[in-house]
Amino acid sequence: MWVLLRSGYPLRILLPLRGAWMGRRGLPRSLAPGPPRRRYRKEALPALEAPVLPVTTTEIRQYLRARGIPFQDGHSCLRAPSPFVGASKLKDQTVAATSFSLFIDKTTGRFLCMTTLAEGSWEDFQAGVEGQGDGAREGVLLSEAPEAEDSEEVRRIWDRAIPLWELPEPEEAQLARMMFGLTKVTDDTLKRFSVRYLRPARRLVFPWFSPGGLGLRGLKLLGAETQGGGVQYVETTIPRPGAYHNLFGLPLISRRDVEVVLTSRELDSLALSQSTGLPTLALPRGTACLPPALLPYLEQFRRVVLWLGNDLRSWEAAKLFARKLNPKRCSLVRPGDQQPSPLEALNQGLNLSRILRTALPAWHKSIVSFRQLREEVLGELSNVEQAAGVRWSRFPDLNRLLKGHRKGELTVFTGPTGSGKTTFISEYALDLCNQGVNTLWGSFEISNVRLARVMLTQFAVGRLEEQLDKYDEWADRFEDLPLYFMTFHGQQSIRTVIDTMQHAVYVYDICHVVIDNLQFMMGHEQLSTDRIAAQDYIVGAFRKFATDSSCHVTLVIHPRKEDDDKELQTASIFGSAKASQEADNVLILQDRKLVTGPGKRYLQVSKNRFDGDVGVFPLEFNKSSLTFSIPPKSKARLKKIKDDNGLVAKKPSSGKKGAMPQISDTCSNQARNPNHPDFSKPSR
Numbered sequence: 088m089w090v091l092l093r094s095g096y097p098l099r100i101l102l103p104l105r106g107a108w109m110g111r112r113g114l115p116r117s118l119a120p121g122p123p124r125r126r127y128r129k130e131a132l133p134a135l136e137a138p139v140l141p142v143t144t145t146e147i148r149q150y151l152r153a154r155g156i157p158f159q160d161g162h163s164c165l166r167a168p169s170p171f172v173g174a175s176k177l178k179d180q181t182v183a184a185t186s187f188s189l190f191i192d193k194t195t196g197r198f199l200c201m202t203t204l205a206e207g208s209w210e211d212f213q214a215g216v217e218g219q220g221d222g223a224r225e226g227v228l229l230s231e232a233p234e235a236e237d238s239e240e241v242r243r244i245w246d247r248a249i250p251l252w253e254l255p256e257p258e259e260a261q262l263a264r265m266m267f268g269l270t271k272v273t274d275d276t277l278k279r280f281s282v283r284y285l286r287p288a289r290r291l292v293f294p295w296f297s298p299g300g301l302g303l304r305g306l307k308l309l310g311a312e313t314q315g316g317g318v319q320y321v322e323t324t325i326p327r328p329g330a331y332h333n334l335f336g337l338p339l340i341s342r343r344d345v346e347v348v349l350t351s352r353e354l355d356s357l358a359l360s361q362s363t364g365l366p367t368l369a370l371p372r373g374t375a376c377l378p379p380a381l382l383p384y385l386e387q388f389r390r391v392v393l394w395l396g397n398d399l400r401s402w403e404a405a406k407l408f409a410r411k412l413n414p415k416r417c418s419l420v421r422p423g424d425q426q427p428s429p430l431e432a433l434n435q436g437l438n439l440s441r442i443l444r445t446a447l448p449a450w451h452k453s454i455v456s457f458r459q460l461r462e463e464v465l466g467e468l469s470n471v472e473q474a475a476g477v478r479w480s481r482f483p484d485l486n487r488l489l490k491g492h493r494k495g496e497l498t499v500f501t502g503p504t505g506s507g508k509t510t511f512i513s514e515y516a517l518d519l520c521n522q523g524v525n526t527l528w529g530s531f532e533i534s535n536v537r538l539a540r541v542m543l544t545q546f547a548v549g550r551l552e553e554q555l556d557k558y559d560e561w562a563d564r565f566e567d568l569p570l571y572f573m574t575f576h577g578q579q580s581i582r583t584v585i586d587t588m589q590h591a592v593y594v595y596d597i598c599h600v601v602i603d604n605l606q607f608m609m610g611h612e613q614l615s616t617d618r619i620a621a622q623d624y625i626v627g628a629f630r631k632f633a634t635d636s637s638c639h640v641t642l643v644i645h646p647r648k649e650d651d652d653k654e655l656q657t658a659s660i661f662g663s664a665k666a667s668q669e670a671d672n673v674l675i676l677q678d679r680k681l682v683t684g685p686g687k688r689y690l691q692v693s694k695n696r697f698d699g700d701v702g703v704f705p706l707e708f709n710k711s712s713l714t715f716s717i718p719p720k721s722k723a724r725l726k727k728i729k730d731d732n733g734l735v736a737k738k739p740s741s742g743k744k745g746a747m748p749q750i751s752d753t754c755s756n757q758a759r760n761p762n763h764p765d766f767s768k769p770s771r
């Protein structure tokens with residue numbers, strides 16, 4: 088018998104902020120289990136597990152053929168007989184259907200046995216097939232069993248929760264229905280999906296049943312709070328979000344179903360199921376990610392419709408998820424006034440089946456006509472703010488220039504040695520990450536521990552050395568960020584780095600990769616005799632990755648050696664003009680000439696492909712919090728610059744006129760030797 092222990096998933100998502108009356112999981116303290124304590128063995132840093140991408144689909148096929156293991160080609164997985172099902176069980180005719188119950192992810196090689204729920208890596212599978220470790224626990228993985236403490240809490244909450252229609256006071260039931268927008272959802276629907284209500288916490292409770300009806304594996308609790316006239320939903324899961332892999336609605340799916348509608352909320356699945364009668368599943372973490380661990384459960388469907396919500400973010404997520412699911416079988420419901428989320432559609436009396444019929448195929452050939460694009464263009468025009476990307480909360484001036492952080496773009500960032508590039512880019516990325524942008528860091532120069540320390544200080548906006556008693560509190564919140572670190576240090580080949588990034592996009596739905604810095608990929612290149620060509624190749628590889636993966640890449644590049652008293656310009660970026668040509672945005676951290684006081688820096692946006700606005704704004708460094716964000720009271724002194732000659736197009740938005748010298752950004756620096764990047768500092 089195989090015994091499998093699953094290595095911990097380093098998945099993180101933002102948990103809603105909890106009120107003082109709430110316990111660790113957002114439950115009333117009366118329900119929270121005892122005094123606060125660490126519930127999970129948590130790694131200090133979530134790191135990508137190595138080795139990454141050990142295998143390709145071709146290698147998996149070759150291996151299976153060589154071993155005489157039959158397999159079927161699926162949408163995202165290969166199906167094979169499971170070596171984890173005992174021989175006696177296989178002889179049983181009733182389990183003939185389970186004979187191809189092993190699903191092997193074509194991209195990562197990870198496997199899941201649907202019969203035993205055994206799972207593990209490609210290496211574990213090979214070890215199993217080759218008889219290594221058979222009967223022994225060593226090196227073999229086992230399906231994750233819920234932590235005893237979690238099971239207890241799940242059971243306790245589930246037992247205390249009751250169906251809505253059993254609430255003693257009809258007014259209370261009516262209020263709850265109104266709070267969650269469930270006035271049109273029938274008792275019968277709630278009953279079929281086994282939804283309950285936890286009275287003391289005023290939370291809806293959605294169960295996570297083990298496949299095969301083996302009991303309750305977890306719960307999601309949903310609260311609704313009124314905020315500024317609207318309703319804000321607050322989610323809590325047991326187990327923690329990273330281990331909560333519930334496809335809500337799975338027990339209602341029959342083996343024969345070939346179509347499914349995926350939603351981002353349980354409430355939407357209730358509405359869809361009730362009004363269309365179609366099989367529907369809700370993703371465990373909405374639009375934040377689609378963990379590959381769920382893909383085997385979706386293999387049986389020939390058609391998958393994604394109806395994730397009514398904003399551009401949902402639309403972006405739907406396109407991203409369709410890639411994983413195999414776009415050829417996916418259709419997407421485009422957000423729009425007449426196509427809100429399923430629950431809203433039900434409440435507005437719209438015809439949900441008709442909306443589903445408008446779903447657009449996710450896959451099209453390499454050549455498209457405007458006809459195929461017109462809906463997407465309309466989507467962008469009617470959601471101008473969202474199309475501009477995620478806005479920084481700490482850098483309003485950056486929003487004014489760049490408008491936001493968009494997927495699929497390449498940002499090149501440079502600045503003099505030791506000027507604070509890493510420190511700034513850390514806060515710039517943290518700000519986005521804090522708003523749910525799944526982020527992967529490649530810090531080749533400074534260790535992940537040092538980087539995380541800087542980030543944590545910025546996160547807490549203050550020195551933690553002097554308040555170690557608060558460390559756990561901040562670290563817990565920090566740990567919930569969707570933040571991952573590559574474990575590389577020092578020189579790496581670009582191929583390995585890109586492979587790791589692709590793996591992270593697939594597994595963790597990464598939307599932003601930070602590479603600090605490009606010079607660490609140049610040493611291992613075959614082309615190292617020609618450093619400029621090597622850099623051009625690397626920049627091209629990152630550009631292609633950003634576009635293909637719809638992921639933003641921020642690339643730190645050292646400048647060439649410049650005279651100390653000269654400001655940097657776009658042409659000061661080391662190498663040929665390729666980096667600035669390929670980049671959508673070029674940011675320069677200026678620390679000379681413009682500096683009017685200690686610690687002062689200026690951030691210059693010298694290229695902006697989105698709408699052309701370029702300019703500079705001041706940054707004030709705070710040594711204790713390591714932050715550059717302008718304190719709220721300080722006057723914004725953004726200055727927009729029209730073109731490379733430094734002609735000012737718009738007056739400074741506020742502050743004293745002419746408070747800053749004009750920045751010129753001409754490319755007149757060609758005479759400098761581009762073969763001398765300024766990376767005089769050794770790696771730390």
Ligand SMILES: Nc1ncnc2c1ncn2[C@@H]1O[C@H](COP(=O)(O)OP(=O)(O)OP(=O)(O)O)[C@@H](O)[C@H]1O
Nearest residue numbers: 503504505506507508509510511686687688708768
């Ligand atoms: N504006 C500033 N004023 C003073 N010190 C700063 C400022 N910004 C950063 N520092 C400090 O300077 C040190 C170097 O910062 P950082 O590593 O971010 O620079 P860098 O530009 O990335 O360096 P390198 O060129 O070596 O990659 C850190 O100790 C940081 O706290």
